[in-house]
Amino acid sequence: xxxxxxxxxxxxxxxxxxxxxxxxxxxxxxxxxxxxxxxxxxxxxxxxxxxxxxxxxxxxxxxxxxxxxxxxxxxxxxxxxxxxxxxxxxxxxxxxxxxxxxxxxxxxxxxxxxxxxxxxxxxxxxxxxxxxxxxxxxxxxxxxxxxxxxxxxxxxxxxxxxxxxxxxxxxxxxxxxxxxxxxxxxxxxxxxxxxxxxxxxxxxxxxxxxxxxxxxxxxxxxxxxxxxxxxxxxxxxxxxxxxxxxxxxxxxxxxxxxxxxxxxxxxxxxxxxxxxxxxx
Amino acid sequence: xxxxxxxxxxxxxxxxxxxxxxxxxxxxxxxxxxxxxxxxxxxxxxxxxxxxxxxxxxxxxxxxxxxxxxxxxxxxxxxxxxxxxxxxxxxxxxxxxxxxxxxxxxxxxxxxxxxxxxxxxxxxxxxxxxxxxxxxxxxxxxxxxxxxxxxxxxxxxxxxxxxxxxxxxxxxxxxxxxxxxxxxxxxxxxxxxxxxxxxxxxxxxxxxxxxxxxxxxxxxxxxxxxxxxxxxxxxxxxxxxxxxxxxx
Numbered sequence: 001x002x003x004x005x006x007x008x009x010x011x012x013x014x015x016x017x018x019x020x021x022x023x024x025x026x027x028x029x030x031x032x033x034x035x036x037x038x039x040x041x042x043x044x045x046x047x048x049x050x051x052x053x054x055x056x057x058x059x060x061x062x063x064x065x066x067x068x069x070x071x072x073x074x075x076x077x078x079x080x081x082x083x084x085x086x087x088x089x090x091x092x093x094x095x096x097x098x099x100x101x102x103x104x105x106x107x108x109x110x111x112x113x114x115x116x117x118x119x120x121x122x123x124x125x126x127x128x129x130x131x132x133x134x135x136x137x138x139x140x141x142x143x144x145x146x147x148x149x150x151x152x153x154x155x156x157x158x159x160x161x162x163x164x165x166x167x168x169x170x171x172x173x174x175x176x177x178x179x180x181x182x183x184x185x186x187x188x189x190x191x192x193x194x195x196x197x198x199x200x201x202x203x204x205x206x207x208x209x210x211x212x213x214x215x216x217x218x219x220x221x222x223x224x225x226x227x228x229x230x231x232x233x234x235x236x237x238x239x240x241x242x243x244x245x246x247x248x249x250x251x252x253x254x255x256x257x258x259x260x261x262x263x264x265x266x267x268x269x270x271x272x273x274x275x276x277x278x279x280x
Numbered sequence: 281x282x283x284x285x286x287x288x289x290x291x292x293x294x295x296x297x298x299x300x301x302x303x304x305x306x307x308x309x310x311x312x313x314x315x316x317x318x319x320x321x322x323x324x325x326x327x328x329x330x331x332x333x334x335x336x337x338x339x340x341x342x343x344x345x346x347x348x349x350x351x352x353x354x355x356x357x358x359x360x361x362x363x364x365x366x367x368x369x370x371x372x373x374x375x376x377x378x379x380x381x382x383x384x385x386x387x388x389x390x391x392x393x394x395x396x397x398x399x400x401x402x403x404x405x406x407x408x409x410x411x412x413x414x415x416x417x418x419x420x421x422x423x424x425x426x427x428x429x430x431x432x433x434x435x436x437x438x439x440x441x442x443x444x445x446x447x448x449x450x451x452x453x454x455x456x457x458x459x460x461x462x463x464x465x466x467x468x469x470x471x472x473x474x475x476x477x478x479x480x481x482x483x484x485x486x487x488x489x490x491x492x493x494x495x496x497x498x499x500x501x502x503x504x505x506x507x508x509x510x511x512x513x514x515x516x517x518x519x520x521x522x523x524x525x526x527x528x
Binding site: 073075092093097098099101103104105107108109118119122123150151152 | 424425426427429430432433434435436440444445448449451524525
């Protein structure tokens with residue numbers, strides 16, 4: 001665990017500008033049709049995710065963070081602009097993309113092992129390979145003793161581990177996490193953050209994490225994107241400068257304070273806009 | 281003392297009380313025979329096979345009615361769910377459906393199907409089917425959106441998502457409809473046999489009642505009670521397991 005010297009704050013500049021982007025958004029907007037009006041939820045947004053990068057998105061409630069994730073996951077198509085993964089336009093859910101949602105997405109009728117194996121079975125993977133990958137993921141996420149348990153017998157944190165393990169076994173190259181620890185208490189969140197960093201180092205996957213928690217973003221990420229109020233656009237990119245072998249102990253360093261202060265400085269202005277709009 | 285044990289004690293105490301009241305003559309034999317005599321009479325009619333045809337007809341009709349109610353109710357529920365405008369229009373009707381005494385329609389069914397099993401099954405299905413429709417709508421409403429999204433992430437087809445995610449997710453709620461369909465089928469079939477049949481347990485009970493054959497009447501009533509209790513106990517065991525898994 002260590003921090004690079006000083007918080008490297010690079011407004012609006014994606015990391016590794018020279019490296020080819022693993023995922024790329026250009027001029028992406030999303031507008032929702034409501035019964036009597038339209039809602040401009042997102043954009044225009046430009047974003048380059050470098051291969052193997054841990055990128056977090058923070059922003060005020062309703063700024064379009066989850067919409068951004070849905071577009072990258074292929075669950076939603078942009079109104080305008082382009083979304084690409086590994087150089088190909090995103091049309092439907094691309095191969096190699098895994099998603100962990102905030103809500104409990106474990107299947108209550110399947111035990112932990114069958115939950116984790118679900119996607120592999122649907123993909124027609126060889127049974128021996130399924131067993132190998134499931135054994136690994138269940139062990140990696142600390143679920144070995146609960147392999148035969150059903151989600152109802154597990155805590156919220158454990159169920160989220162099941163969902164992460166279920167994503168992990170698919171060996172995704174891009175993992176999208178939509179506030180996966182939002183429903184957990186602070187201590188569990190920090191520990192789950194450590195698990196996530198371990199998973200990231202192990203898999204070398206690119207990670208995009210949507211979060212409300214500035215501390216979570218500051219601790220976990222290589223780079224944090226700060227979004228404006230709706231329609232959400234990126235108003236700042238903050239490079240954290242952490243080394244790859246970091247863990248939750250970084251929260252006690254002065255550098256961590258610098259990063260969160262920088263994030264809050266930008267986000268506070270946006271949060272105040274929402275508050276004043278609410279009062280008006 | 282556990283809740284279950286207390287329940288058994290209350291039931292046994294009530295049976296013993298009725299037994300005592302019958303034995304000392306507080307309840308005349310013309311009104312009711314003692315529970316122990318009911319058991320003896322039931323043994324006799326089962327051994328003699330005197331009512332075997334009636335028993336077979338009744339339980340066959342109940343089984344047919346249950347299966348039809350579940351299938352028709354489920355399919356209707358899925359169709360109504362997939363057509364929101366239709367649902368908005370008929371949901372108030374479904375909500376007030378059980379205010380209608382279904383048995384008033386028995387002349388229509390006699391005209392359509394004649395006296396016999398077909399009319400009885402039609403009335404029982406009419407009584408039971410809406411509980412399955414309502415349970416299906418409730419079950420489909422309660423499938424968490426995130427589970428459907430998970431199906432999309434695994435790039436599953438609409439049919440595979442329905443079969444492998446939506447159906448299992450809705451099962452605990454659907455099972456409530458199954459339980460109600462069974463209960464309403466019992467009520468519908470046996471009650472209909474009283475009014476529009478020449479066979480079946482309901483008919484046999486009414487026949488015995490008219491001839492003051494209390495032994496036969498109470499033995500058949502006891503048979504119905506025992507079967508209903510056993511079926512409900514089995515359904516409740518399954519239901520409890522499903523509900524336990526539903527807790528999130």
